[in-house]
Amino acid sequence: MPELPEVETTLRGITPHLLNQSIKKVSIYQAQLRWLIPDLVSQLLDVIVIGLERRAKYLLIHLNNEQTLIIHLGMSGSLRFCAPNDERRKHDHVIFHLNQAQELRYHDPRRFGCILIEPTISVFKHPLLNKLGPEPLSPDFNAPYLIALAKKRKKAIKSLIMDQHIVVGVGNIYACEALFIAKINPGKICSEVTAKDIKALVNAIYDVLSAAISQGGTTLRDFVQSDHQPGYFAQQLSVYGRPQQPCLICKTEITVITLGQRSTFYCPNCQK
Ligand SMILES: [Zn+2]
Structure with missing residues (x-):
């Protein structure tokens, strides 16, 4: 997708x-x-x-x-x-x-x-656009903003960052990857995630999306040629799609669970 x-x-x-x-x-x-x-x-x-x-x-x-x-x-x-x-x-x-x-x-x-x-x-x-949260790469999406929203909520942190009313464009792949980088368990209740960890998460979301965009940028030449498929690029993923494979940091097996009806990959050792 x-x-x-x-x-x-x-x-x-x-x-x-x-x-x-x-x-x-x-x-x-x-x-x-x-x-x-x-x-x-x-x-x-x-x-x-x-x-x-x-x-x-x-x-x-x-x-x-x-x-x-x-x-x-x-x-x-x-x-x-x-x-x-x-x-x-x-x-x-x-x-x-x-x-x-x-x-x-x-x-x-x-x-x-x-x-x-x-x-x-x-x-x-327009109804499709008028209730959207801030862009994840804009200054409007920042640590104080997400800390304030997380403080009151009892749902899983992964569900929060995938909520388009909170922040747009963090799909399942990028949510898994950002939580891995920030070392946060995807199922952790929002209100229990520390401010320091939320700050790390905001930075991780910025980093994974920026990296994906800059990798995409390298395929732009192909994009306009009619004999090429546009825009999708193989990315270096750390946890997403790697069930039972060793964590790149600690070698623990990557676990997959279902959270909010989506496959969720994480390292049970690195992500607390
Ligand atoms: Zn690990």
């Missing part, structure tokens, strides 16, 4: 090719994604992309007609640039026609993604 680093990589990959470009028209081959693509998207004609940004895992493409496209890649979505005469692949549901040499195609076999359009002025008031 595309996580925040993949979405950020996608943003960085598409921005140089889309910013200030005109979308001549949009062809929709399958409108039923997670939600129906609004007619307004298929009616776009000769609009210019004047800005792109990411909020959580949503890509926001601001247009010069005061509208903003909201794109989510869901479980299996991707965007890639193609030449107009490249054969359309199965599951290429939407084509944004840019110019004679290039078009942007939205590909999504499982169709859990979405393409919506909203007035730019109120886009952050």
Whole structure:
């Protein structure tokens, strides 16, 4: 599933090719994604992309007609640039026609993604965006903020950092990895985690996400080539997906439990 680093990589990959470009028209081959693509998207004609940004895992493409496209890649979505005469692949549901040499195609076999359009002025008031917590790489996500929230809560610390109302974009992989780096047991009750450990956790979240994004950055050249899959990159993972393998620090077997319905990997010796 595309996580925040993949979405950020996608943003960085598409921005140089889309910013200030005109979308001549949009062809929709399958409108039923997670939600129906609004007619307004298929009616776009000769609009210019004047800005792109990411909020959580949503890509926001601001247009010069005061509208903003909201794109989510869901479980299996991707965007890639193609030449107009490249054969359309199965599951290429939407084509944004840019110019004679290039078009942007939205590909999504499982169709859990979405393409919506909203007035730019109120886009952050959209129900998908208006209750999101701070970005994990922004100054708004800091130790005092998380310490204050953790103090009152009785749920597992891992569930707290995966809650999109608390902080966005910390998916299961990155939650496991950050808790390993911060040496915190994923099941530990929030209110029992020390302020010092929460501070370490905030730093660890920053570090794992930044590292993943910079690794993604190395694949950006591939991103725009039509014969390559975009953006996902093999990462160095310390605990995630390593059940029964030795901890990289102490050689204890990595344990896997289910927490909040998600597989949770940790070292029972290093993470207290
Ligand atoms: Zn260990």
